[in-house]
Amino acid sequence: MSARSEESAVERLRKQAERAIAAAQGRRVVEPLLERIVSLAPDGSDASVFAHRHLAEYRIEDHPWRALLHLRKVVGAHPDDDVVHALMGLSHALLANFRSAVSSYRRALALAPRNPWYHHNLGHLLDVALDQPATALRHLEFAHRAANPPEHEIAASLAHCLARLGRIDDARETATVAVQGEPRNREHKQLLAWIERGAPEEEGDPRTRRASPEQQQRARGASPARNASPGRSASTSSRPPREVDARREVESRSEARAERRTPRPTGERTRGGESRARTEPGVRVRGDDEDAVLPILERVMRDGGFTPEHVARARRLWVDYRETRGSREGRASRREERAPRAPKPDVCAAAIEYAIARLHGLDGVTRASVARRYGVSARAVSERFDDIQVVLALKPDDPRYARC
Structure with missing residues (x-):
C-alpha cells in the first residue's frame, strides 16, 4: 500500500470512528476502528493520538494498565494536556499505584490549577491512600x-x-452537608455517625473499613471523548470525569468474577438489605419476568437520587427497548423455531439507568457504580447498554429520552 493510499485509509477510518462515537454506537463498533487506526497511523500523528486517547477512555474502567499504555502515547505528543495527566492518575489509582497517581494529579493541577475535581482527587488520595x-x-x-x-x-x-x-x-457540619446533598447515601450517613461519636479510631474508619485504602479514583461519568462531538478531543472537556473509590471498584470486579463462578439463589438480599430478584447464571428470564425490570429500575433510581423526570424517561426507554427487541427476536424465533431469549431484569434495569445517565450528561454515573448498586457485573451492564444503543439507534442527546 502506498503512503498516500495508507494515509487516505487512516483518514477514512478516523471519520468512521468519529461518526460511530458521535452516534454512541458502543465499544464493539468503535474499538476495532480505533485499533485499526493505531496499526496504520504513524506514532505521534494526529490520527494515532486520537485513537490512543479514545481507546484509553474506553478501557480505563476494565483495563487500567492497557489504558495507561495508550495514555503514555498521548502524553508524549501532548505533554500539556491536563485531562491526559488526570486520566493517567486515575489509571494508576485503579492499579493501586497511589504515589504515581498523586504525581499525575499534581501535573494535571499544574496545568489546570483551579479544577476542583483535580484538587478533590489529589486531596482524597493524600488523605486516605497516603495517610497525609x-x-x-x-x-x-x-x-x-x-x-x-x-x-x-x-x-x-x-x-x-x-x-x-x-x-x-x-x-x-461538612458531613451534614454531604448527607443533605444525597440523603439516601448510606456511606455519607455512616461517616456522619462516626464523626458524631468523635471519630473514634478504635472502631475503625468508615471510609477505610470496607475498602482500605479508599480513594475516590473511579471515573464517575462517561469519558469525555465519548460524549464529545466528532473531532472534539477529551482535552476540550470543561471538567474531567468525577471520581469515586477505585479500590472498591476493583473489589466489585473481583466479586463479579466470583459471582460468575458461584451461582447465587434467587431472592438474594443486597448489601443495603433490600431484596432483589436474582437468577442462577445461565438461566434465561421468561417474558413475564421482564415486567420485573420496572419495579427494580424505579426503586433503585429513586434511591440513587434521580429526579422523577429521569425515572419517567427511563421507564419510556425500557418500554421502547423491550417492545422493539421483542419484535425483532420474535421474528427471528419464528424463523428459527426457538423461544425468544430475555435478559435478566436487574442487568436490564442497570443498563437502562446507565443509558439515561449518559443521555442526560450525568457525569456521576459509571458502569461500575451502576453495576454495584444493582448487584450485577459491569461487563453485563456494558453489553446490555451496547445492545440498547443498537436496538433503539440511540444518539447523543436523543430527544426521545433526553432533555431537548
Missing part, C-alpha cells in the same frame, strides 16, 4: 469552595479529612 490528611486539607477545602454546584462527594471527603485532623465540629 494535613497535606490533603488545602486541596479538599479548595475543591469544596470551588465546586459549583456544591458536590456531596467533595463534602464527604473534606469531612473525613477534618475528622482525622481532630476538627470534629467542622467535620460534623
Whole structure:
C-alpha cells in the first residue's frame, strides 16, 4: 500500500470512528476502528493520538494498565494536556499505584490549577491512600469552595479529612452537608455517625473499613471523548470525569468474577438489605419476568437520587427497548423455531439507568457504580447498554429520552 493510499485509509477510518462515537454506537463498533487506526497511523500523528486517547477512555474502567499504555502515547505528543495527566492518575489509582497517581494529579493541577475535581482527587488520595490528611486539607477545602454546584462527594471527603485532623465540629457540619446533598447515601450517613461519636479510631474508619485504602479514583461519568462531538478531543472537556473509590471498584470486579463462578439463589438480599430478584447464571428470564425490570429500575433510581423526570424517561426507554427487541427476536424465533431469549431484569434495569445517565450528561454515573448498586457485573451492564444503543439507534442527546 502506498503512503498516500495508507494515509487516505487512516483518514477514512478516523471519520468512521468519529461518526460511530458521535452516534454512541458502543465499544464493539468503535474499538476495532480505533485499533485499526493505531496499526496504520504513524506514532505521534494526529490520527494515532486520537485513537490512543479514545481507546484509553474506553478501557480505563476494565483495563487500567492497557489504558495507561495508550495514555503514555498521548502524553508524549501532548505533554500539556491536563485531562491526559488526570486520566493517567486515575489509571494508576485503579492499579493501586497511589504515589504515581498523586504525581499525575499534581501535573494535571499544574496545568489546570483551579479544577476542583483535580484538587478533590489529589486531596482524597493524600488523605486516605497516603495517610497525609494535613497535606490533603488545602486541596479538599479548595475543591469544596470551588465546586459549583456544591458536590456531596467533595463534602464527604473534606469531612473525613477534618475528622482525622481532630476538627470534629467542622467535620460534623461538612458531613451534614454531604448527607443533605444525597440523603439516601448510606456511606455519607455512616461517616456522619462516626464523626458524631468523635471519630473514634478504635472502631475503625468508615471510609477505610470496607475498602482500605479508599480513594475516590473511579471515573464517575462517561469519558469525555465519548460524549464529545466528532473531532472534539477529551482535552476540550470543561471538567474531567468525577471520581469515586477505585479500590472498591476493583473489589466489585473481583466479586463479579466470583459471582460468575458461584451461582447465587434467587431472592438474594443486597448489601443495603433490600431484596432483589436474582437468577442462577445461565438461566434465561421468561417474558413475564421482564415486567420485573420496572419495579427494580424505579426503586433503585429513586434511591440513587434521580429526579422523577429521569425515572419517567427511563421507564419510556425500557418500554421502547423491550417492545422493539421483542419484535425483532420474535421474528427471528419464528424463523428459527426457538423461544425468544430475555435478559435478566436487574442487568436490564442497570443498563437502562446507565443509558439515561449518559443521555442526560450525568457525569456521576459509571458502569461500575451502576453495576454495584444493582448487584450485577459491569461487563453485563456494558453489553446490555451496547445492545440498547443498537436496538433503539440511540444518539447523543436523543430527544426521545433526553432533555431537548
